[in-house]
Amino acid sequence: MTRSARRTRRTLQVAGVSVATLLAVSACASSDDSSAKPDSSGSAAPKLSGTVTVFAAASLKESFTTLGRTFEKKYPGTKVTFSFGGSDSLAASITGGAPADVFASASPKTMKIVTDAKDAAGTPVTFVRNQLEIATLPGNPDKIASLKDLTRSGLKVVLCDKEVPCGAAAQKALDASGLKLTPVSYEQDVKSALTKVELKEADASVVYRTDVNAAGDKVEGVEFPESAQAINDYPIVLLKDAPHADTAKAFIELVRSAAGRQVLTGAGFLEP
Incomplete structure (x- = not known):
């Protein structure tokens, strides 16, 4: 497949x-009415507001x-x-x-x-x-199949800033694989990094699997084994x-x- x-x-x-x-x-x-549920003393619990x-x-x-x-x-x-x-x-x-x-x-x-x-x-x-995944353009036109592929010359890759958890996790995965990657930009949060790919301003980004799922057909996800070493x-x-x-x-x-x-x-x- x-x-x-x-x-x-x-x-x-x-x-x-x-x-x-x-x-x-x-x-x-x-089926759960907070105003009617009794507490351990048998009294009705206070209604939340x-x-x-x-x-x-x-x-x-x-x-x-x-x-x-x-x-x-x-x-x-x-x-x-x-x-x-x-x-x-x-x-x-x-x-x-x-x-x-x-x-x-x-x-x-x-x-x-x-x-x-x-x-x-x-x-x-x-x-x-949460675990990382590579987000590529729909259809993965650059045939990205691994974290190492992101280091290819001419490929525009975006990462989260290293101070942001998704950026720190991406750097940990890169370090674990001995790879060096210079992105075209560092973004302040994972949604901003993903948006760069959605808008075709970048060829790929390292984001969370959940964000790839949420993006639907706007991007394609590529799993990579090093992500298991950087779960947040x-x-x-x-x-x-x-x-x-x-x-x-x-x-x-x-x-x-x-x-x-x-x-x-x-x-x-x-x-x-």
Whole structure:
């Protein structure tokens, strides 16, 4: 089977999983009324309300947007707002005083920026992992089949900045294979790196598998074995002084629940 055929089959499989997952999660949400569930003392649990502000890695955009809608349906009167971007930039914003309730990072290193500044209200927990893939132009016209192929003369390759988790992981994979690569540009987050390929401003980019899946037929994905040496853990944590801490905790619980895991693994994320 050709790579293109495998890609088409995987896209259809992911689409099927996504539809099934959304139906399952929606059913779960409609059958669970937070205002009627008793706590351990037998009293009715307090109804959740307020806006939860979530700072999350750019690669989580599609999955978290879906989970945000599910959360709002499950808990009427709540709202989830997101700020997606490079994990290092988000961490700097949090330590700089930007108001947020939850931080979901694409690496323990960027999460440590927040915990070292004592801006976390608890211990971060890994909820998913992610693996790299090469994104090429549709049909893979340059016949890229390996990480080494990206070093070919004349090939325009884009990477994430080395301070961003996807860039650090790409550099780790290159180092593991003994390869040196000079990209035409370094991008501030994984979505920006992928967009360069989608707009045909680059021939290829090293991004997350989940982003290749989300792009559909705008790009083609090429797996490479060195990616197994650079898998990123994604931690999530409640932030200090969250104005609606109970609501923020409930969102984190949804992300870590079986229903949340279905959405995330359906997008291509790996189990923690």
